[in-house]
Amino acid sequence: MAWRGPTYRMVDGERIDGVWCHIWRRADFGGEYYVDDLVLYADGSVSCGAKDLPGLQKHLDTGRLALTPPDAPDRPDEESEWRSRWGRPRTPESFLLEVADRVEELNGRPTTARRCWDTAERYAREPSEANRELLRAAYLAVPQHLRIFVLGDMDRQDRPLRILLTDVGVHVDGDGPLVTAEMHEAQLEYFRRGEAALAEAERQRAALHADDPVTAGRATITSHQAVYPRGWPAEPDLFVLRNEFPAPISYDDETYPSVLHGYWALSAADPADRARIGEAPSGREAQEVGSGVVRRDGWTGLRLAVMAGLLRAKFTQHPELSAVLLGTEDARISYTGLSDSRFWLDARDDRGRNWVGRLLELVRSELALAQETRGGQGTQDIQGVHITE
Structure with a gap:
């Protein structure tokens, strides 16, 4: 009955961490036992119908939950307590102490x-x-x-x-x-x-x-993909971190209406396809057009550097957007959504690599460094991108 994890649940926007182990549960009909997952959370709540630690104790006492199959043979007694290499058998009482320990550990x-x-x-x-x-x-x-x-x-x-x-x-x-x-x-x-x-x-x-760091950083900030039927809000907020946000950028001697326009245009092998992608009415439409063109040679190895360059251009060329990114301070940025690959997104199944979020954190750090070293000077460069104060 090894504990496994991590797992968690959300309560009023707060993440409650947890762990789980297998346990035997008696069916409501027929009385047969089957293996189930007992999930334990940092606030002391548990699954399998027990709800909390007193409920878990009651379920163990009544046989609703069991630590071993009911028909499992008893372990033979050890001949010598001192020479034994095995621990004592797990009992409901000792298991409840173990559960309490896991709660302490989670906290x-x-x-x-x-x-x-x-x-x-x-x-x-x-x-x-x-x-x-x-x-x-x-x-x-x-x-x-x-x-x-x-x-x-x-x-x-x-x-x-x-x-x-x-x-x-x-x-x-x-x-x-x-x-x-x-x-x-x-x-x-x-x-x-x-x-x-x-x-x-x-x-x-x-x-x-x-x-x-000697102090705890800010909580994770999640950048959600959203739709604005009446147009993007006028007041900059976290939505400006999205790659589809319309912020014209100059990069590699070309101008693109958004990061998505630039990314998919630069992925194309044919200059005509690049032009079509760059003229798309929106970032998502640029992605739709770009997804169907022939990719340039070696794009998989180049795409991370291109995305980093586009994000640097976006935030160095738009001070109002830079202020929003710097306002996230040292928070981890979780970039989520449904329209991009897991390479760029922070996916729940742990297969997401969150590269957009990680690059945003990198650009934020570069902006902070430039802001600190700029001082009274009028301009500064970040990785070759010119900033005007």
Whole structure:
């Protein structure tokens, strides 16, 4: 029952992240069980008719949901608790603790495993009896069937913790080794080494990512494809980011009514086709004409550079449009729609490459750099495109 993701749902325009796993669900008619997807979201809501965590517990208690097929054989008992390499069986109680952990993880908060690690490191630094009891509580808070994974060490599993939590002179788990003071010290050193390694990894990460933003950026801005039967609004807004927006641009010694006109015209091999595309009444009509012409040689390898050049021309030659793009600040731009290929669009099925959105972010950064370095000078160039202040 591994958790898989990501998934999400939208609530009042807000994205609620989630994960899912398989579970056995009893049919309403006939009482037979079938495999279903149990989806869990960061706000604690769940699917399969349970709605929330209390509902999930009720469904597990009544048998409406089951963790294993009802006719599955019981796992045989282990001969030795200490030598066993398997975790305890998942029970409804431990599964509910696991679900609560996933909610914490989805919200970016520490899980029981993380809190256990932190408590173990604290005990290794200050090996007092009080800290040992805190470690015991943290270890027991981890879902029982997941305790062997809590350290992420598949050789030792959770044995260092079990040794530390066993008193000197007592056999671990009743049939394990007799604990000595030296064994306790060896396990404390295990956690000290782990803490030192994590500290070094964090130092290296900080050095490698020293230019990362220190504050959260703006939320993603989505550029939707829209239709304006009465014409484009007079006041510039996010719709000006669209490639079909009518903004005449000069590029490669030619003038095009929009980015779409320029893109499809420049894709054509025949100059006559280029002229026809450039004269189309609208950007979408230019796309329709351009889609049926013979493409120039090597167009697939050229199209990204052409689109980048057209977008630079559009926003450097129209200051009012540049102001809208700069107003998105550092937000990720998701360029969606139905009329373009997934190469250009941000598609929901994760196959969209969102190249228009990514190029808009690039041009925005170039505009910001030019704006900063321009200062009192009257003009500046961005990648060979002349800007007039």
